[in-house]
Amino acid sequence: MDDNIVEILMVEDTEADAELAMRALRKRGFANHLVWVKDGAEALDFIFAGGAYARRNMENRPKVVLLDLRLPKVSGIEVLRRLKEDARTKSIPVVVLTSSKEEVDLEECYKLGVNSYISKPVEFDEFAKVVGELGLYWLLVNKLPNS
């Protein structure tokens, strides 16, 4: 897949969750330009065109980042901080999609400028619905400043 055309960047280390989310998005037709990375370090490489993604054009920003919080290597909170404190990336919408219902995580994410914070429902139907609506909102409804 061409890394330069990306709509959704999904940062998720749990394969089952990633697969379920991708299925839900695919059903709604939002998975054509989805990139899935499995840890925080790879997410930062992708966004800032570093490491294995050095040849990627950073200008091609995803329309939304779906970010899990508990990630290997670099945590989701850290990824969010780096994105939101950099002028080049701070307008990328970040949706935290996590199983954490911790208030501290929620508060921290909002302090850092998260665009949305969603607890993953246990029930698959609910989960699929939430993910599908996320795709609809951020890919079709939401307007971003022209890059």
Added chain:
Amino acid sequence: MRDEEKLQVPDGVRFVDLVDVAGLQALMESFNKLTGIANGIIDLDGVVIAHAGWQTLCTRFHRCNQATLRRCIESDTSLAGSMTRGEHFALYRCLNGLVDTASPVIVGGRHMANVLTGQFFVEPPDLEFFRRQAAEFGFDEQAYLAAVAEVPIVSRERVEPITGIYAQLAQVLASNGMDRLRQLVAERELAAANRGLESRTRELEAANKELEEFSYSMSHDMRTPLRAIDGFAKILAEEHAAQLDEEGRRLLGVVRSNALRMGCLIDDILRFLRVGRHHLVCGEVDMERLVYEAFEDLRAGLPYRRIRLEVGPLPPAWGDHTLLRRALQNLLANAIKFSSAATEALIEVGGAAQAEENAYYVRDHGIGFDMRYVDKLFRVFERVHPTGQFEGSAVGLAVVKRIIGRHGGRVWAEGEVDAGATFHFALPRKGD
């Protein structure tokens, strides 16, 4: 006395810890005024506990010269030595020419102090002896003899009753000292026991917290695989249904419904544990308003139920708004759940301010419960009614108990089968 023999004086306890020093000092002064004789109480380390009327001859001369001081100490030691032989008192002519008596104070079998009296003569002094002493040790003879002249002469007949009084005093001190010692030992044991209890409490609290943390993160982590079980079972049912027969599809349904049930259980555990993690922010809470708010929230989810809520005047509570609201919501939900859906359900909420706490209750007229099982009501996942008969969480009342417990309050319930139930809780008043 047998128990006195058993009670040892613990290390670090001094005689001064066992007596009323100010009282003894006053007594010594009174005795001195009465008899004109020097007296004092000295522990075995040489610490003077109380004294009065000490002779200039001793303090200014004998104890100020190296050679005569050596004689004083030798005399004291010899006197103390005779004490340990079990005499009630000893009469002794000191090496510097005066007479001393001493009575031992023996507490718990240990010789701890001496009641001393002395520095007197039992017959007119031999002035030649003192002149020789003045010359031998270089004392100013005139001043030295003047000090000798100050020393009282006590007849042998008087010495006996006087020393008898001191011997009795020594026994009273020993007996009082024993009482004080018993008290001291008891206090020490109590303090040690309390310290042990406190450290055990701290250990238990830490262990409990650790266990809660563990339960919390475990419950949390179980949600992820559970979502996969439910999700992939759903996908199997939807996308591969053609390859399954009816029994296969039914089995998949069982998998999914159990996954959902487990999800509910996990959410309940998390709800319960979150009460313990919540940081209490206490203030005055308008309980009437809170009841109406909680009720409106519940009613929004139950549009087909007919419910009449009667709220009596409620005293304001001192507590955490968020948690108290949750407690009321759970109690109201419980009352609605166990009231008949066929007719209008009546739920009454009341309360009263009492001396030390404010008490509240939520009463329903539903199916009630058997008082034999009242203890089970507030436990996590304990049900008084069978699963399936009444939907939903079996954690609501446990959460109520935990919330009220965190406020230092208490919960209790009354009920009768088919005659409704009343759930009470009481919260300490502010400042209690």
